[in-house]
Amino acid sequence: MLLIPCPNCGPRDETEFHYGGQAHVPYPENPNELTDTEWSRYLFYRENPKGIFAERWVHSTGCRQWFNMLRDTVSYDIKAVYKMGTPRPDSSSRATPETGTASTGPDSTTTGSAAPSTSTTSILSTTAPEGATK
Amino acid sequence: MSTQHLPEHPDFLWRNPEPKSSYDAVVVGGGGHGLATAYFLAKNHGMTNIAVLEKGWLAGGNMARNTTIIRSNYLWDESAAIYEHALKLWEILPEELEYDFLFSQRGVMNLAHTLGDVRESIRRVGANKLNGVDAEWLDPQQVKELCPILNIRDNIRYPVMGATYQPRAGIAKHDHVAWAFARKCDEMGVDIIQNCEVTGFLKDGDRVVGVKTNRGTINTEKVGLCAAGHSSVLAEMAGFQLPIQSHPLQALVSELHEPVHPTVVMSNHVHVYVSQAHKGELVMGAGVDSYNGYGQRGSFHVIEQQMAAAVELFPIFARAHVLRTWGGIVDTTMDASPIVGTTPVENMFVNCGWGTGGFKGTPAAGMTFAHTIATGAPHALNKPFSLERFETGALIDEHGAAAVAH
Numbered sequence: 001m002l003l004i005p006c007p008n009c010g011p012r013d014e015t016e017f018h019y020g021g022q023a024h025v026p027y028p029e030n031p032n033e034l035t036d037t038e039w040s041r042y043l044f045y046r047e048n049p050k051g052i053f054a055e056r057w058v059h060s061t062g063c064r065q066w067f068n069m070l071r072d073t074v075s076y077d078i079k080a081v082y083k084m085g086t087p088r089p090d091s092s093s094r095a096t097p098e099t100g101t102a103s104t105g106p107d108s109t110t111t112g113s114a115a116p117s118t119s120t121t122s123i124l125s126t127t128a129p130e131g132a133t134k
Numbered sequence: 135m136s137t138q139h140l141p142e143h144p145d146f147l148w149r150n151p152e153p154k155s156s157y158d159a160v161v162v163g164g165g166g167h168g169l170a171t172a173y174f175l176a177k178n179h180g181m182t183n184i185a186v187l188e189k190g191w192l193a194g195g196n197m198a199r200n201t202t203i204i205r206s207n208y209l210w211d212e213s214a215a216i217y218e219h220a221l222k223l224w225e226i227l228p229e230e231l232e233y234d235f236l237f238s239q240r241g242v243m244n245l246a247h248t249l250g251d252v253r254e255s256i257r258r259v260g261a262n263k264l265n266g267v268d269a270e271w272l273d274p275q276q277v278k279e280l281c282p283i284l285n286i287r288d289n290i291r292y293p294v295m296g297a298t299y300q301p302r303a304g305i306a307k308h309d310h311v312a313w314a315f316a317r318k319c320d321e322m323g324v325d326i327i328q329n330c331e332v333t334g335f336l337k338d339g340d341r342v343v344g345v346k347t348n349r350g351t352i353n354t355e356k357v358g359l360c361a362a363g364h365s366s367v368l369a370e371m372a373g374f375q376l377p378i379q380s381h382p383l384q385a386l387v388s389e390l391h392e393p394v395h396p397t398v399v400m401s402n403h404v405h406v407y408v409s410q411a412h413k414g415e416l417v418m419g420a421g422v423d424s425y426n427g428y429g430q431r432g433s434f435h436v437i438e439q440q441m442a443a444a445v446e447l448f449p450i451f452a453r454a455h456v457l458r459t460w461g462g463i464v465d466t467t468m469d470a471s472p473i474v475g476t477t478p479v480e481n482m483f484v485n486c487g488w489g490t491g492g493f494k495g496t497p498a499a500g501m502t503f504a505h506t507i508a509t510g511a512p513h514a515l516n517k518p519f520s521l522e523r524f525e526t527g528a529l530i531d532e533h534g535a536a537a538v539a540h
Contacts, residue, residue: 001433001434001435002425002433013435014433014435015435018424019424019425021379021426036525036526036527037525039525040377040524040525043468043524044377044467044468044524045375045376045377045524046377046379048366048376048378048379048380048426049366050364050366050367050380050428053426055425055426071425073380073425073426073427073428073429074427074428074429075429076427076429
């Protein structure tokens with residue numbers, strides 16, 4: 001089971017949370033102008049990396065707040081949690097996914113050039129087994 | 135130490151050849167689907183100068199991790215057609231492959247626990263019958279007669295309100311299925327190359343012309359991807375995307391017991407499916423973990439939930455012990471149906487998205503995918519399962535419709 005560091009409540013068991021899939025997938029800005037291909041990208045195509053994945057979680061039985069998390073999909077180590085609407089903290093090392101947003105304009109949540117927000121809880125450097133499976 | 139010499143190693147069922155510099159076709163993935171594809175390429179299309187590349191050992195991924203259930207009682211016409219074709223192939227394959235892999239048609243029951251389940255199940259029985267798939271609706275008493283260890287009392291959280299039953303469904307020994315295909319492939323000249331990981335693809339414009347591996351570059355005219363949970367990784371190497379999410383799916387076995395469980399019982403609602411292997415282990419499958427994962431393991435609470443459901447349905451399991459649990463990586467699609475067909479890369483074909491239920495489809499996946507690779511166009515059975523359906527909207531929505539715990 002994952003031990004997930006909720007940004008509001010601290011570390012809690014995975015069973016208190018629900019999964020929300022890939023983070024940073026904005027609704028298309030001009031939905032009427034999308035082609036069928038672009039719609040299919042938005043509706044059905046999501047990143048599926050073997051490695052670091054930016055994903056959404058909601059603390060259903062705690063603060064009931066959504067947040068974003070960087071997690072390794074092989075080791076299941078949690079690398080960082082950060083607020084929704086802020087860019088992923090490792091965005092300088094990896095292009096932010098723009099899946100299915102071909103016709104959308106620049107979006108501050110997905111441009112991925114800003115520095116990590118101060119609210120980011122980065123546990124990249126901790127040695128404690130926080131977020132590890134148990 | 136014993137002074138007795140060990141017996142000679144039995145004959146190997148396949149060679150372990152070095153990869154050649156080129157093949158007419160390369161199948162990536164040496165699991166059930168990859169081996170079945172190679173078998174049908176050789177047998178039905180005369181393509182014997184081909185290779186199956188496996189990054190680990192043969193059939194060590196989902197082929198060794200599934201719960202071996204075979205059935206074809208899917209709701210929609212397209213699914214019923216391909217899975218029923220698979221079931222008909224399962225019925226003749228032991229003879230054709232000259233290998234008894236213990237295909238046991240002991241029937242599969244899909245329990246209904248709510249009025250919604252009952253309505254959906256009776257509808258599915260009707261749809262199955264119209265598609266020539268054997269199906270019956272059983273009331274709780276008939277359920278009890280077929281599987282006496284099931285608890286059908288109405289005082290449990292999710293009482294058994296009936297079940298659909300497919301008598302021709304059953305289980306088979308998954309390892310032996312893989313070995314049976316591998317031996318026949320080898321006999322026909324197919325190279326099965328283990329410990330050969332694909333690291334990239336050679337392309338000439340939009341056309342694939344070769345495969346880069348950790349054992350050198352292999353030129354080929356055609357590439358078929360059969361990599362299940364790792365399909366997205368390969369597609370990314372090839373320069374296209376798949377609408378796939380990889381999740382851990384867990385299963386477990388108990389220690390050996392006397393025969394107590396004569397059939398296969400699946401429950402979508404409480405999320406457990408159980409059979410008893412020939413040797414005597416109780417084999418149980420759980421649902422997928424919610425998060426994306428490539429780790430071949432999941433969270434323990436999923437196992438706990440599955441066990442709770444199993445013990446309520448089968449009270450005698452309370453004294454059984456879990457011998458081991460494991461996970462595999464399943465490639466799920468949004469409509470819970472597979473993708474078998476062409477890709478945006480010319481001469482590259484994909485067979486993926488079988489999700490939690492790929493084992494039962496093995497022979498049909500192999501037959502239709504081999505047809506697609508050999509002719510460049512899909513077989514009638516896999517035509518609806520194209521990648522394009524996510525653009526056209528012609529989805530085959532088996533989520534919740536297919537009697538399966540996804």
